Amino acid sequence: MKTKTNGLRGRPDFLLLVLILVLVGFGLVMVFSASSNTAVVSKNFNFDAFYFTKRQLLWAVIGIGAMFIIMNIHYTKFKKGYVLYFIPVIIMLMLVPFIGEERNGARSWFGIGSLGIQPTEFAKLGLILYLGSLISKKGEKFRDFKKGLLPVFIVIGFICGLIMLQPDLGACIVIAACALIIIVAGGANLKQLFLAGIIITAIVSAWASISIMNNPKAWNYRIDRFTAFMNPEGDVQGTTYHLSRSLQALGHGGLTGAGFGNSVQKLKYLPYAYSDFIFPVIAEEFGFIGSLLFLLFYLFFLWRGLLIALRCPDIYGTVVGVGIVGLIAVQTIINIGGVTGAMPITGVTLPFISHGGSSLLVTLASMGVLLSISREHNRESKTSK
Numbered sequence: 562m563k564t565k566t567n568g569l570r571g572r573p574d575f576l577l578l579v580l581i582l583v584l585v586g587f588g589l590v591m592v593f594s595a596s597s598n599t600a601v602v603s604k605n606f607n608f609d610a611f612y613f614t615k616r617q618l619l620w621a622v623i624g625i626g627a628m629f630i631i632m633n634i635h636y637t638k639f640k641k642g643y644v645l646y647f648i649p650v651i652i653m654l655m656l657v658p659f660i661g662e663e664r665n666g667a668r669s670w671f672g673i674g675s676l677g678i679q680p681t682e683f684a685k686l687g688l689i690l691y692l693g694s695l696i697s698k699k700g701e702k703f704r705d706f707k708k709g710l711l712p713v714f715i716v717i718g719f720i721c722g723l724i725m726l727q728p729d730l731g732a733c734i735v736i737a738a739c740a741l742i743i744i745v746a747g748g749a750n751l752k753q754l755f756l757a758g759i760i761i762t763a764i765v766s767a768w769a770s771i772s773i774m775n776n777p778k779a780w781n782y783r784i785d786r787f788t789a790f791m792n793p794e795g796d797v798q799g800t801t802y803h804l805s806r807s808l809q810a811l812g813h814g815g816l817t818g819a820g821f822g823n824s825v826q827k828l829k830y831l832p833y834a835y836s837d838f839i840f841p842v843i844a845e846e847f848g849f850i851g852s853l854l855f856l857l858f859y860l861f862f863l864w865r866g867l868l869i870a871l872r873c874p875d876i877y878g879t880v881v882g883v884g885i886v887g888l889i890a891v892q893t894i895i896n897i898g899g900v901t902g903a904m905p906i907t908g909v910t911l912p913f914i915s916h917g918g919s920s921l922l923v924t925l926a927s928m929g930v931l932l933s934i935s936r937e938h939n940r941e942s943k944t945s946k
Contacts, residue, residue, distance in 0.1 A: 624925030631929025731907030818848030
């Protein structure tokens, strides 16, 4: 269904825009708090307490600029225009395992001076735009397995396969979960989806079994790391070190926290305190009450985004909007679930808050799409008066 614009554009959702800017601002503050002590004593970071904060600020400025540009483009333009974005991303995913930089055991980056670009982050938004376009074009045919679900599974499997070549299990889980949300929101046949899930699980299990037999030592270590959350005190100097330090930070925060800047675990005890493990720093400095308020604010942001998506007058805007909100929600659940010991740690960043240029840039660009969708509902409201 084509959306008639009548030459009018509604205003972007002001409340969502404010929530986004507040989250970005809070993220910058927490990146400074979590990284300043580490950076100021290290030659690698030029003994500059603002080293990570300045880098995050640079990406925030670029991302906010992209957000404002994108929100002024009618979201339906991405229905066909996504190809110009998605194809280069696929090419980068194909190249990065061979010519990318290796960091933390994964070859997931293209280095640009001291900065880095992570193609996997860009693939998340590309897949959302692709699925939204495919579902809206197929309409009722999407419920047919051969014409609907099968092409989707092939593309998702191809992208996840490229990501696992790096390897990046966390990103693969995020993309698969986000894709599932979009497929369900797009009206897929749930019976077909369930049967397909059983088949895919069997295939993945067989592949994992073969990989483990071929390289048991490497896989045993990965399995130990993945299952460490079940026994966080089992090997505190090895596989459970990250989690045990994270839990100590959560415990030290208590009810009201140690105060801003007074986290102990960020002082070279908690690895990646400014990135994957930034939430324990928030909990340690602001306590249970501060953490709860932060999570409620995040929940309010997600509710507002979902409301905008559901209010959109056409299926494309709704599916894309739900996909974007689902992506943020999945990453948040996996990140906080991992650092609190509720689920395995997979190296997923906390959207808006964690240090990471590619993640912040893509998150803000996706917010531009969501704000563009919000303008359509506001236009409809304006013309109906």
